[in-house]
Amino acid sequence: MTGRADRLARVALNWLLEPGHLIGWEMVHAYGAPEALWRILNDPACHSATRNTAAARLRAGDPLQTAEGFLTRAEQVGARLLVPGDEEWPEQVADLRTIDLRSDRERVDRDTRPPLCLWARGPLPLAASLARSVAVVGARAATEYGDRIASEIGFDLASQGWTVVSGGAFGVDGAAHRSALRAGGVTIAVLACGIDRPYPSGNTALFERISETGLLLSEWAPGEPPLRHRFLVRNRLIAAATRGTVVVEAAARSGAIQTLGRAHALPGRTAMAVPGPVGSLMSVGCHDALRNQPGTRLVTSAADILEEVGSIGDDLAPRPRGTVQDRDRLDEDSARLLDAFPHGREITADQLSARAGIDPRTTLRRLALLVELGFVVDHGGSYVLVPPRRVPPS
Amino acid sequence: MTGRADRLARVALNWLLEPGHLIGWEMVHAYGAPEALWRILNDPACHSATRNTAAARLRAGDPLQTAEGFLTRAEQVGARLLVPGDEEWPEQVADLRTIDLRSDRERVDRDTRPPLCLWARGPLPLAASLARSVAVVGARAATEYGDRIASEIGFDLASQGWTVVSGGAFGVDGAAHRSALRAGGVTIAVLACGIDRPYPSGNTALFERISETGLLLSEWAPGEPPLRHRFLVRNRLIAAATRGTVVVEAAARSGAIQTLGRAHALPGRTAMAVPGPVGSLMSVGCHDALRNQPGTRLVTSAADILEEVGSIGDDLAPRPRGTVQDRDRLDEDSARLLDAFPHGREITADQLSARAGIDPRTTLRRLALLVELGFVVDHGGSYVLVPPRRVPPS
Incomplete structure (x- = not known):
């Protein structure tokens, strides 16, 4: 456990600058969180755009008081704060420090640095749960086909002791979560809002079940709303936290394909896509990735997926050797x-x-x-x- | 035009040894066809297995008389014999001389040498028709999906001036041929039997239409039956004659996948497969090739296919430069x-x-x-x- 000052400063910085902020993360890396916060708030020589970003948020309240408020609220809703150095912290997300998306004209492609802190709700330890995990993501408007394939993959991965990570959305995400639960396995929903108000509300019952046996996870503090751009920022965490990302169905330009792009850009993560019928708009994104994103692996089942994520070596976690015996x-x-x-x-x-x-x-x-x-x-x-x-x- | 003795000897050797025969082709390459034939028939020092193969067939008749008979029959059915050196001869099939399939334990994987001669029926010149050609092949037991995709691809390729080559079978092959005809384009059926008795007879009307506007092509002389192993021998010619091979639908182990393997093994040919619904047995072969045959390209349309075969350069034929203008x-x-x-x-x-x-x-x-x-x-x-x-x- 790191000190309380560090924890509070991380929460405050995360609130001031939004998760993934390039300069914010570099400053925390260089000075530690408390000094980084102090510089951004008080040092006129500090990077001006970063100071301006913080200044806009400052009108809403004092950063450290706000951070205290978040911690109180977290306690009320049964959530916990995690920061680097905590036993539960998933070290692999640090790989985001080197992510290079080549197009950094968009803020979402530039602000892809590791999380400063994470909020978790649920009984499982985060790092251990992510050690053998695969992200199963895809279209909200999934077809019956996508729904079925996501369910089969989620069920089979969970049955074999792999954690199914997804974004909690309708369609593919929900099918993956639900089937993992049905298999009696572990699933983690990575949210783009506070873990006390998981979005979409139509999945409230699902989120409740996940928080009882798996984990709800977010970079955003309790109470934070799911703003549009936050989903795209969140996606880098899904790709970085897991060994590989599988897109089950996706339209031509979609968030799931963006997540896949992050998996490509991260070291050792496998980028995978499920094929579907030619002519189905919900498979266009998958086919396009398989054609044009070199290294994207075609997978049709949990067995294919485990063949892929197994082949990247045992750098993230030990895997069972041999086969299950009588x-x-x-x-x-x-x-x-x-x-x-x-x-x-x-x-x-x-x-x-x-x-x-x-x-x-x-x-x-x-x-x-x-x-x-x-x-x-x-x-x-x-x-x-x-x-x-x-x-x-x- | 090469001399009559050469032509007759090639027909005779082809009949004695079956197309693709490794030693037969090497001997023709070394000595010319007439001397190769003489050695196999008369030289006790000649490769004994090859002599034995020929001896078995010799019981059915004299090779040169048989060859004369084939030529007479060809004339009767409006077919012509082609040999290397003829203007119509497709030079690219010579690439089969270097094909290396790594597993040559099976005869069909060893006897993959270039054709000694070809029989053609139809109004088009063979070499020119193959200059811009793609093989579209797949399962006989195609699903409605495979049938539809093969039709779309065949139609669009033919509409853009590309020759659609296939094997004349039910299912994917037939759909590709038919749609090319419907587009007013060129299609070539490469058969595993005589061009006067194209198989299967259920496609007789189709073969008639192909012979009127496109080409029926075979290494087997008129009257020869479609023996089982001949289909697999034939497949190397489909792969070698075209710029690329597309498998639309295929079961796990199928002739179409074998053709794809030949395209892989040949220089400059593109191996392509169309994805389909996970769970469809008729897409298992395609998905397997896309996963496990490195270099297999996923394609969903004629546009994708032309992007692939275009990218191998202009070694086989000139392509139109620029785009179609007003x-x-x-x-x-x-x-x-x-x-x-x-x-x-x-x-x-x-x-x-x-x-x-x-x-x-x-x-x-x-x-x-x-x-x-x-x-x-x-x-x-x-x-x-x-x-x-x-x-x-x-």
Whole structure:
């Protein structure tokens, strides 16, 4: 945990400059958040456009008082603030510091720096949940076809212990979230507004379910509205937080294709698109990306996706080796440990040892075996069960 | 025209060894066809497996008498024999001499050498017709979707002056041929049997129409039946004769995908596949090729296809430069020449000069302009009109 001054300053800067701000992030990187805030507010030699941006927001209130207000509100709605250095912080988002989109004439293509802070709501630890994650995104106006494919992919990814990340929108996003929940898996909705007022409100029940078993995540403080440009700023986080981005359906120019572009520009992220019927307007964006964005991989299933994100190596997280074996063939200790595993959440070796009544040393040995056999994933010291593969719903 | 002895020997060798035969072709290349035939028939030092192959066929008759019989039959059915050196011979098929499919355990992957001779039936000159050509192939059991896309692509390619080459089968092949005819364009059916008994007989009316305005083409002599393995041997010719091969629909393991593999293995040919709905068994082959055959290009339309085959350079034929302009802006002589053009067939500058009543020198100058502006294509001394773009049928 970093100090309270740092946390408050990050929240304040994020509010003053909006997430992703190029100069803001560079200044925090150079001086630390408190001094960066002080310079922007008080140093006439500081970058003038940045000072002007901050000045516009300053009319709405004092930055540190506003930040305090956000923290209070977060506490009220059961949300928490995360900043770099926190155990839950997903280190991979730092890759955004080097993102180069070549066209930086648009502000949304220039202000793509890493988040200064994140707001999270839900029971799961963020970094561990993102260690094996794929973004499944696409058109709000998905066709029945897109809806079905997103559901199949979301279900199968979640069934195999992968976290399904999406934007919480209608259409493809919602189908991906819902199917991950249906599989008893983990899903994270990355929002472009406060995690206490997730948008669109038509998905309120979905957001509630996600916040109970997965995570709602946002760079915007509680209470912040979903302004139009925030969705495009948010997309860089979806691409950076995950191992790869899959576009299921997208029109010719769409937010999902923009997310895919960020995945292309980030190191080690796989950019994927699902093909569809030629002539379907909702597949034009996917086909166009597959034709014209070199390196975009065609995928038709969760198996294809895992082949792709698996091939980028184990830099983000360990993956289960081997294949899931028949439980009946396990030795007695291993079977007992497996039975003692909680469903859908992590457990340390010590906790598991206690639950199963097996000494810690044997527990550690058997856990290594269970990881090797693909029953369990090691999230750097804590372990999580790989759910058994189920048949997707028709 | 090469000598009669050469022609007869090529026909005889083709019959004795079947098209594509590796050793047969190497011997013709080394000694010429008549001596190659003599050695295979009489030289005990000649490659024994090749002699054995020939010996099996020899029981059915004398090779040169059989060849004479084929030529007589060809004359009766209005077909002609083509051999290398003939003006109509498509030089590009010689690229098959270097084809390397890496797996040559199967005979069909080893015997991929250039044709020794070709049988043609139809009014068009073969080489000129193939100069701007694309193979459009796919599943016999095409879905309504595959049928529609093949029709759109065939129509649009033919409308833009490109020859549509396919295998004359049910499904995708037939749709491609038919739509090219509907566009008033040129189509060539490459058969795996004699051009007097095109297979399948259910497409007899189609073959008749093709032979009236386009070409039926085969390596097999008149009267030869469509044996199963001949289709796979034939496919290398479809890939080699054209600038690129498009698979519209194909099951996981299919002849069309094999043709695509030949296009991959040949220099300068573009391998293309049309995506389709995930879950459609008839798109599995296309998606698999797009995922796992590096260099396969996703295409959704004739425009995409022409973008691809255009990009391999002008090594096979001149392409129209510039874009099609408004006829109204042409000078009077150019407009008169354009009006004098026959539709759908080639004309020499002299013939056009006579038809239009414009002196030969002016005709040549204006033709250069018309080529430059994209109205006309120069097929090495004879010219053909680029048909105006029409709207495809719904």
